[in-house]
Amino acid sequence: MESCRTWYGKALLELARRDPTIVALDADLSKSTMSTYIEQEFPERFIEVGIAEQDMIGIAAGLALTGLRPFANSFAVFITGRAYDQVRQAIAYPNLNVKLVGSSAGLSDFGDGATHQSIEDVSLMRGLPNMTVIVPADHIQTRAATLYLGTHTGPAYLRISRTETEAIFPDDYVFRLGKVDRLVGGSDVAIVASGTITATALDASRRLASIGISASVVCVSTLKPLDAEDLIDALEETRNVITLEEHSVYGGLGSIVAESLGSRGGYRVHMMGVKDRFGQSAESFTDLLDCYGLTADDVVEAACQMIGKQP
């Protein structure tokens, strides 16, 4: 198991070694977001703004205006929520080259509870014109997406989980903006997942195979701009679609897939995610996912219901 945020922090450091215009900001969470790596090696290119996310976003905008490439770090809930107006007014609207990195995203900060968990961040960010939204599924994709953002131009939001992951992608995986990754083929039902919960989709697919149900798994890491044609191609084998995300079903992956498929007709979409509830504290991440109906068992049950088979 590898830590996504550590892989992010090391990838950012790698970018900083290559490119002297890479700078990082943090709002007193550098040892959680892992911007601490760049802080230690390049203190002159790290700006500690204190516990002041709104200020941090404005500063990041100012840095971008001088030609630098700032990565602003905080918890997902704060960088997208606390500083939403600053992101809208000072980053997205002027279309500035700032990367927003939201750490401890989704329910992954299980102990801290609802105040620190982000179930609406993707929805908030993708509603902003000019904003790119990327949600990696494992540490490999986290690194690949971070390296990609080192040369990307314009505003982007990168959602980083606090959890550890088994590798889904090969070591040499290269991130392709807008493209989906077909992980498993299958003809009865398609599980479309984003983020670290993609591992749960793979687990569910294996369990479904053992009971004779063929379930494909499609990983969507670019939530905006998503190449809808690429998604449609990945769904060529079946029109029964389950979306799975560690985010509210309002405005996240489920909405995006439904928007992409809606005008084409003929698809059934069942959305799995957090159903209009806030998070809460729990003893473990697994317990929390179980409580919100986001386990492999839940996916198996949904798939069986969708195609009218007994689990």
Place this chain on the structure above:
Amino acid sequence: MPFDQETVAELQNRSRQIRRDILEMVHAIQSGHPGGSLSIVEILLVLYRKKMRIDPQDPHSQDRDRFVLSKGHCAPALYAVLADMGYFPKEALKESFRRINGMLQGHPDMNKTPGIDMTTGSLGIGLSVGCGMAFGARILGKDFRVYVLTGDGELNEGQVWEAAKTAAHHRLDNLTVIVDANGYQNDGPTRVEMNMEPLAEKWRAFGWDVQEVDGHSIEQLSSAFDQVPAPSGRPTAIICRTVKCKGVSFMEEDKVKYHGTPPDGEQLSQALSELGC
């Protein structure tokens, strides 16, 4: 260096013309914010005409001094000064301001208007952006300066004070905040709506070098800008005591109304005759 009499007279003449442009602009479209635009005319003229290292022919130069109009609703004053500097043709003031597909938006837009260094409008954000620019100069080893103009009502926004602590902590001595202390905000006098006085003491307490000047005195403004960067290594706050609606008697008498109300045709004639231009 202090201005000679000729320079002062030249800027005073220009200030009358800029005020005329502001009034004609908001009159033409019958919307916009004349009051706070009229209070910042001398500040903008001294900066743009005499203090900032800028070239209207090269508005994106990496080495230029930067200006952020954090009180973005006073865009008419900035547009009039930018046109006067030659960033774009003066005809745009009346033809484009607040008009659909126009280059002069209701609030400054860096991607639509040459000479605008940062898009603003939502209050309280500009000083943080100025901090970022000042950090950028430090990281890139450049010596450009950054000027941020805020309103006194705008100081109600908590983010201004977040930025104030950052600039002082990191000793951003290439950053100057100019407070247009005209004593009024949208709903009424600042002392009634939300009193932020004593301004100088607040900025000083946050670790800034503070000057307090008559914001309509070209000599005092010039002398204040000449003291930047402060020998203390601190960022500089210049508190400009100004008069909202400055220069037009009937507007000065009803400052709350003319925060966001343009003059009608008759009022415009009276205003222009008072300005003597």
